[in-house]
Amino acid sequence: MPIIRAEHLGFDYVKFNDDNETEERVNAVKNVDLSVERGSFIAILGHNGSGKSTLAKQINALLIPTEGTMWVDGINTSEEQELWKVRQKAGMVFQNPDNQIIGTVVDEDVAFGPENLGIETEDIWLRVEDALKSVGMLGFRDRSPNRLSGGQKQRVAIAGVVAMHPDCIVLDEPTAMLDPNGRREVLEAVKELNRREHVTVILITHYMEEVVFADHVIVMDKGSIILQGTPREIFSQVETLKKYRLSVPQATELAYELRQSGCGLPEDILTSEELVEALCRLN
Amino acid sequence: MQIELKDLSYTYGLHTVYEVPALKGINLKIRAGEFIGLAGHTGSGKSTLIQHMNGLIRPTSGQVFYEGKDIWEEGYDLRELRTHVGLVFQYPENQLFETTVLKDVMFGPGNQGLSEEECRKRADYALKLVGIPEDLYETSPFDLSGGQKRRAAIAGVLAMNVEVLILDEPTAGLDPAGREEILTLIRHLRDQQGITIILVSHSMEDVAAYAQRMIVFHEGEIAFDGTPKMVFSHFRELEKIGLAAPEITYIMHELKERGLDVDVSAITVPEAKRSILMALAQKNS
Amino acid sequence: MGELTLGQYYPVDSVLHRLDPRVKFVGTIVYIVGLFQVRGVFGYLFAAAVLLLLIFLSKVPFRFILKSLKPVFFLLIITMLFNVLLTPGTVLWKWWILRITKEGLRQAVTMGLRLVFLVCGSSIMTLTTTPNALTDAMERLFSFLKIIRVPVHEIAMMMSIALRFIPILTEELDKIKKAQMARGADFESGGVIRRLKAMIPLLVPLFVSAFRRANDLAMAMEARCYHGGSGRTQMKPLRYRRRDAAAYILMAVFLGICIVFRITGL
Numbered sequence: 001m002p003i004i005r006a007e008h009l010g011f012d013y014v015k016f017n018d019d020n021e022t023e024e025r026v027n028a029v030k031n032v033d034l035s036v037e038r039g040s041f042i043a044i045l046g047h048n049g050s051g052k053s054t055l056a057k058q059i060n061a062l063l064i065p066t067e068g069t070m071w072v073d074g075i076n077t078s079e080e081q082e083l084w085k086v087r088q089k090a091g092m093v094f095q096n097p098d099n100q101i102i103g104t105v106v107d108e109d110v111a112f113g114p115e116n117l118g119i120e121t122e123d124i125w126l127r128v129e130d131a132l133k134s135v136g137m138l139g140f141r142d143r144s145p146n147r148l149s150g151g152q153k154q155r156v157a158i159a160g161v162v163a164m165h166p167d168c169i170v171l172d173e174p175t176a177m178l179d180p181n182g183r184r185e186v187l188e189a190v191k192e193l194n195r196r197e198h199v200t201v202i203l204i205t206h207y208m209e210e211v212v213f214a215d216h217v218i219v220m221d222k223g224s225i226i227l228q229g230t231p232r233e234i235f236s237q238v239e240t241l242k243k244y245r246l247s248v249p250q251a252t253e254l255a256y257e258l259r260q261s262g263c264g265l266p267e268d269i270l271t272s273e274e275l276v277e278a279l280c281r282l283n
Numbered sequence: 284m285q286i287e288l289k290d291l292s293y294t295y296g297l298h299t300v301y302e303v304p305a306l307k308g309i310n311l312k313i314r315a316g317e318f319i320g321l322a323g324h325t326g327s328g329k330s331t332l333i334q335h336m337n338g339l340i341r342p343t344s345g346q347v348f349y350e351g352k353d354i355w356e357e358g359y360d361l362r363e364l365r366t367h368v369g370l371v372f373q374y375p376e377n378q379l380f381e382t383t384v385l386k387d388v389m390f391g392p393g394n395q396g397l398s399e400e401e402c403r404k405r406a407d408y409a410l411k412l413v414g415i416p417e418d419l420y421e422t423s424p425f426d427l428s429g430g431q432k433r434r435a436a437i438a439g440v441l442a443m444n445v446e447v448l449i450l451d452e453p454t455a456g457l458d459p460a461g462r463e464e465i466l467t468l469i470r471h472l473r474d475q476q477g478i479t480i481i482l483v484s485h486s487m488e489d490v491a492a493y494a495q496r497m498i499v500f501h502e503g504e505i506a507f508d509g510t511p512k513m514v515f516s517h518f519r520e521l522e523k524i525g526l527a528a529p530e531i532t533y534i535m536h537e538l539k540e541r542g543l544d545v546d547v548s549a550i551t552v553p554e555a556k557r558s559i560l561m562a563l564a565q566k567n568s
Numbered sequence: 569m570g571e572l573t574l575g576q577y578y579p580v581d582s583v584l585h586r587l588d589p590r591v592k593f594v595g596t597i598v599y600i601v602g603l604f605q606v607r608g609v610f611g612y613l614f615a616a617a618v619l620l621l622l623i624f625l626s627k628v629p630f631r632f633i634l635k636s637l638k639p640v641f642f643l644l645i646i647t648m649l650f651n652v653l654l655t656p657g658t659v660l661w662k663w664w665i666l667r668i669t670k671e672g673l674r675q676a677v678t679m680g681l682r683l684v685f686l687v688c689g690s691s692i693m694t695l696t697t698t699p700n701a702l703t704d705a706m707e708r709l710f711s712f713l714k715i716i717r718v719p720v721h722e723i724a725m726m727m728s729i730a731l732r733f734i735p736i737l738t739e740e741l742d743k744i745k746k747a748q749m750a751r752g753a754d755f756e757s758g759g760v761i762r763r764l765k766a767m768i769p770l771l772v773p774l775f776v777s778a779f780r781r782a783n784d785l786a787m788a789m790e791a792r793c794y795h796g797g798s799g800r801t802q803m804k805p806l807r808y809r810r811r812d813a814a815a816y817i818l819m820a821v822f823l824g825i826c827i828v829f830r831i832t833g834l
Contacts, residue, residue, distance in 0.1 A: 047458035047459065047460050047461070048428070048429055048430070048457075048458045048461065049428070060791055062787060062790060062791055084793050084795065087790070087791060087792070087793050088793055091791070091792075092788075092791040094784065094787070094788055094791075095456075096781075096784055098736055098781070099780075099781045099784035099785050099788065100784065100785065100788035101732070102728075102729065102732065102785070102788070102789060102792075103700075103728075103732070104698070104699070104700045104728065104731055104732050105698075105700065107803070108700070108803060108804065111802075111803035111804075112789075112792055112794070113792040113793060114801075114803070115800050115801050115802055115803060116792060116793040116794050116795065116800055117793055118799045118800065118801050119801055120801060121801060121802060121803065121804075121805055124801065124802075124803040125803065128803065145732075146732075146735050146736065149325065150325075157788075160792060161792070164792065164793070176455075176456045177455065177456055179324055179325045179485045180324070180485050180526075180527070181324055181325070181525055182325075206458040206459060208459075245459060245460035245463075246459055246460075247459040249530065250488065250529065250530040250531055250534075250552060251530055251534060253552050254531065254534065254552050254555055254556060254559075257552060257553075257556045258556060258559060258560070261556065261560055263559075263560070263563070272530055272533055272534045272537070273537075275534060276534060276537045276538055276541065279538060279543065279559065279563075280538070280541045280542070280543065282563065334746070337750055339746050339749060339750060362752055362754060365749065365750055365751075365752055366752055369750065370747075370750040371750075372743065372746070372747045372750070375747065377740075377744070377773055377776075377777055378744055378747045378748060378751075378769075378773050379773065380768065380769045380772035380773050380776075390748075390751055390753075390769065391751040391752050394751060394752030394753055394754065395752055425776070439751060440750070440751060443751070443752060
C-alpha cells in the first residue's frame with residue numbers, strides 16, 4: 001500500500017470580502033493524482049505559486065482538500081477525528097528556520113512533538129536523543145536555537161519531526177533561506193534519514209541540484225502536475241523545463257547546449273562526471 | 284576612486300567578553316561603473332563590510348572615503364552619502380510599510396527633502412526601471428507577488444538616484460525565474476544607467492555570469508580579489524575556505540585532465556560550450 | 569548577544585541553580601514577605617546576612633547582582649529623596665521650604681534598603697533560573713487556577729514563546745532601522761511628533777513580520793500535533809528532590825525569625 005495517495009485532489013483558496021461573501025476563488029491545486037511508495041524519496045519542483053506548498057500542506061492535514069481525497073497510510077485526511085494521527089504520520093518541515101522552533105533550548109524543542117503526543121517522559125528522552133543523533137545535532141542539545149546557524153536550525157526542526165516517529169516527512173523548501181553550506185547540511189541529513197531510517201521523504205524545492213538524488217520527481221505548474229518521472233527522465237526534457245522557466249543543473253544544461261550544436265551526447269546526462277565521461281567517449 | 288577603504292577594521296562588542304573581530308585591516312578601492320561580486324560564507328565579514336560603505340557602521344579603526352572625502356570627518360553629511368550609495372538589505376520586501384507602492388518608493392526621495400512632485404517623478408522613474416507596471420502603483424505593497432515586492436523595494440533605493448548600488452543576496456528565496464529577473468535588472472542598471480554594482484551572493488554561478496570583478500572574504504579578510512576567471516582558477520583554495528567554483532570549472536578541469544584540450548578558465552555555460560566544441564573539432568581534424 | 573538582553577541567567581553550577589524553580593519562586597516571595605516584617609537594625613542585618621549567603625551560594629559574581637540595581641537606581645533615588653524631604657517629625661536641617669527630619673532619614677534608609685534587598689533578592693532568582701524554567705514553575709504553581717477557568721497552560725505557553733521571539737524581533741527591528749536609514753530616514757533629530765512619525769516605517773514592517781511569524785509558528789505547532797495542554801506530557805517535568813524540601817524548611821525558619829524580629833521590634 002502506498003504511504004500517500006491522492007485522487008482528483010483539488011484545493012481552492014477562498015477570499016472573502018467585508019460582507020463575508022466569496023470575493024475570489026483561487027484554484028491552487030487541481031485534479032492531482034499522486035501515489036508515493038513507502039521509503040521513497042520524492043521531489044516536487046515548481047516555481048512560486050505553482051501549488052506545490054498547497055499540495056504539501058494537504059499531506060499532513062494542515063489543509064483539507066476541497067475536492068478529491070488524500071490518504072496518508074490509508075487514513076483519509078478529511079476525517080476530523082483522525083487529524084492528530086495523520087499529523088503524527090506525516091511530519092512537516094517549513095521554509096523559515098526561525099518560525100518553526102518553539103523551544104528556547106534545542107532538546108526541549110525536539111521534545112515538543114512527543115510531548116503533544118503524550119509520550120512518557122523516559123521515552124521522550126530516548127526519542128529526543130535518537131532524533132538529534134540522526135541529524136548530527138546531539139552535541140548542541142543544551143544550546144539556545146538563537147545561537148545556531150540556519151542549517152543547524154533546520155536540522156533541529158527536522159529532528160523535531162523525527163522524534164514524532166513519522167512514516168513520512170514533508171519538507172517545504174527547507175533550504176530556500178540557507179547559504180550553500182547550510183543547504184548541503186540539511187540535504188545530507190534528509191538523505192541520511194531516507195537511507196538509514198527508511199523514512200519516506202517528500203522534498204519541495206526550486207533548487208534543481210537537490211532533485212538529482214530523488215527516486216521520483218514531480219513538476220508542478222499552475223496547480224497541476226505537468227511532468228513526472230526519474231530525475232533522468234525529467235532533466236532530459238530541458239526544453240520543457242525552460243518553457244516553464246525552471247532551470248536545470250549546469251552539467252545538464254551544458255550537455256543540452258552541446259547536443260544542440262550537434263554533439264552526439266546521450267540525452268540523460270545528470271551530473272558533471274557523466275558529462276565528462278560521455279565527452280571523453282565521443283570519439 | 285569612488286569608494287576607498289583604508290586599513291579598515293571592525294570588532295563587534297568591543298571591550299566586552301563577546302568581542303568578535305569581523306573585519307581586519309581591509310584595503311579596497313572601487314571605481315565608478317564596476318560590477319563587483321562579493322562572496323564568502325556566512326560570518327566572513329561581507330555583510331559588515333557593505334554597511335561601512337554607506338556609513339551605517341562606524342569602523343573601529345581605519346577610514347572610508349567616498350569620492351575622495353573621509354565620511355567620518357567632522358561635518359560630513361552621512362544622510363546625503365546614503366543617497367549616493369544605496370544599500371539593499373537581504374529580503375528588502377520586509378521593509379515595505381506604506382499604503383501604496385508609489386508612496387513607499389517615494390519615502391527615500393522624501394527623506395532627501397525633495398518636493399512631492401519631484402518625489403513622484405523619481406518614484407515613477409525607479410518603478411519603471413525595475414519593471415513594475417503603472418497599474419500597480421496604487422495597490423498596497425503587501426498585495427504584490429514575492430518577486431514584485433522585492434523589485435518594488437529595490438526601486439525604493441533606486442529612487443534616491445544612487446550612484447552605487449549594493450545588494451545583499453538580492454535573489455535569496457526566489458525561484459529560478461525570479462532570480463533571473465532580478466539579476467537581469469541589476470545588469471541593466473549598470474550597463475544602461477552606469478550605476479556601480481556591488482552584489483553580495485552565495486551563488487558562484489551568478490557571480491561568474493554577471494560580475495567583472497570578484498572579491499572573496501574569509502574570516503574578515505580579503506582572500507581573493509580579481510576577475511571571476513582568475514578567482515575560480517584557485518578553486519582548490521576556495522574549497523578549503525568552504526566555497527566552491529561553478530560546476531563548469533570542475534567539468535573543464537576534469538576534461539583537460541582526461542586529455543581534451545579545453546580552456547580551463549571557462550566559467551559559464553556558453554564559454555564552456557564554445558571551448559568544448561573547438562577542442563572536439565581540433566581533435567577530430 | 570541575543571538572549572543576553574532578556575533575562576539575565578548566569579550559567580554556572582551551584583546549589584541554587586540546581587534547586588527546583590518553584591522553590592526559587594516561592595523562596596523569593598518568602599524573602600520579600602520576610603523583608604517587610606523586619607524593622608530594627610538587627611532585623612536588617614539578618615536580612616542582609618541571608619542575602620549575602622544566598623549570593624555566595626549562587627556563585628554569581630557580586631557585580632552581576634549590583635548590575636540588576638542599575639535600572640531601579642533612579643527610582644531608588646526618588647524614593648529616598650521623597651522620604652527624606654516629606655516625612656514630618658523632628659527637624660534636623662532646614663533651608664527655604666526644604667527640611668530634613670530624623671524620621672525622614674530613618675524612613676528613607678529603611679525604604680532604600682528594602683528596595684535594594686528586594687531587587688537583589690529577586691535577581692538572585694533570575695540569575696540562577698532560566699526564563700523557561702521560571703515559566704514552567706509558574707505554570708505548575710498556579711495550576712490550581714485552572715479550576716476557575718484561568719488558561720494557565722496557555723498563558724505559560726505564551727510567555728515561553730515570547731521569550732523565544734523577543735530576541736529575534738529585537739534583531740529584526742535593528743535590521744529594519746538600518747534599512748530605513750539606508751533610505752535616508754532620520755531617527756535622531758526633530759521634536760516628539762516628528763520622531764513618533766519616524767517610527768511608522770519601523771513599526772509597520774515589524775508588526776507585519778511579527779504577524780507573519782505568528783502565523784508560521786501556529787502552523788508549525790499544529791503540524792507537530794499541538795492541541796493545548798490536555799493530554800500533554802513533559803520532557804522535563806518538575807520533580808521535587810530532597811534539597812528542595814530542605815529549602816522549604818529553611819524558608820519556614822527564615823520567615824519565623826523575621827516574625828520574631830517584628831514582634832520584638834529589634
